[in-house]
Amino acid sequence: MAAVRFERLTKIYPNGHIALKELELHIDDGELMVVVGPSGCGKSTFLRILAGLEEITSGALWIGERRANGLSPQARNIAMVFQDYALYPTMTVRENLAFPLKMRKLASAERERRVAWAAELLELGGVLDRRPRELSGGQRQRVAMGRALVREPSVFLLDEPLSNLDAKLRAQVRAEIGDLQRRTGTTMIYVTHDQVEAMTLGRRITVLHHGQIQQVADPQTLYAAPANPFVAGFMGSPPMNLFPAELEPLAPGEYRVRTAGHVVARITADRARQALAPSNGMPTLTAGIRPEALRRADESEPGFPVTVLNVEYLGHETLVHCRPGSPDSAPGSDQAWIVRLPGMPALDQGETLRLAYPAPGEVHLFANNPATDC
DSSP: OOOEEEEEEEEEOTTSOEEEEEEEEEEOTTOEEEEEOOTTSSHHHHHHHHHTSSOOSEEEEEETTEEOTTOOGGGGTEEEEOTTOOOOTTSOHHHHHHHHHHHTTOOHHHHHHHHHHHHHHTTOGGGTTSOGGGSOHHHHHHHHHHHHHTTOOSEEEEESTTTTSOHHHHHHHHHHHHHHHHHHOOEEEEEESOHHHHHHHOSEEEEEETTEEEEEEOHHHHHHSOSSHHHHHHSSSSOOEEEEEEEEEEETTEEEEEETTEEEEEEEHHHHHHHHGGGTTOSEEEEEEOGGGOOBOOTTSOEEEEEEEEEEEOSSEEEEEEEESOTTOOTTTTOOEEEEEESOOOOOTTOEEEEEOOOGGGEEEEEOOTTTOO
């Protein structure tokens, strides 16, 4: 096992594309780190740099106490699990597990010991003499993980390992991966584009976008205190409603949040000042409200209208796609919000729905700073 450290690491391809830009990241020995981001954010380059398949343009990569910039892939003691499993179809499970050990010329007794250990750990004892085509998707994934584990690597890389599984099996294998990491204490780096996987599996999560780290935090912090609009909109399902907003003083100690001609929230003066400070006092900001922070207003409480565009009934809850304002409101007609309501309320397209102001703590404000917007 080993810690992993990126020090101002940059990767620029010959065509000038900056795949990674000055990454600063420390992954502790024995930690499970999830790296998440959309397609093209730099995840594949991140993995290839770690595995030694790409050269570093500048900066440094440390694996344990060794500077890994010039180390060959074989010298790094890193094992990788791919999304397509990459099992040898003509070999049995036992032979697949033993293959990397055979290539390293380990003694037969040591190979057998490690294969037996992995088979017991991953509950593969009953399928050791089967071939990959005779296994379920979940079993094939466990064989791929076992083949990496028998090498006793310093670092374990997983490249979107669940993308070929159905939703039910994905949840099961995801739980198995988390349990496996806890039991083995292996340093594990799990790369995915799926923020649901990231939130449910990661103890810490690194969010990548355009080759830069946007935020590194535990799932609770990423959800409750996103660092910028990109993280706010990417983490969470359905995503946070983000919209241009203006702050208006209402009374001592209170501000109103206005968009599309309507007041949609009230916040404290302290929160308003925190948001306005980075923008040099400019009143226009990006605001965000999560779908679950919105609810239908009672007749006696303040609120604002939205127009229903579409309704998704999911049984235990309903997702209402809407825009701020009534049907005849012109301003803000291009804004699309999602509201998460409990149960299955009867709603029609074009209907006006009145929402209550969210709690002040549920309103996220981001300064419109071109230098930092993502």
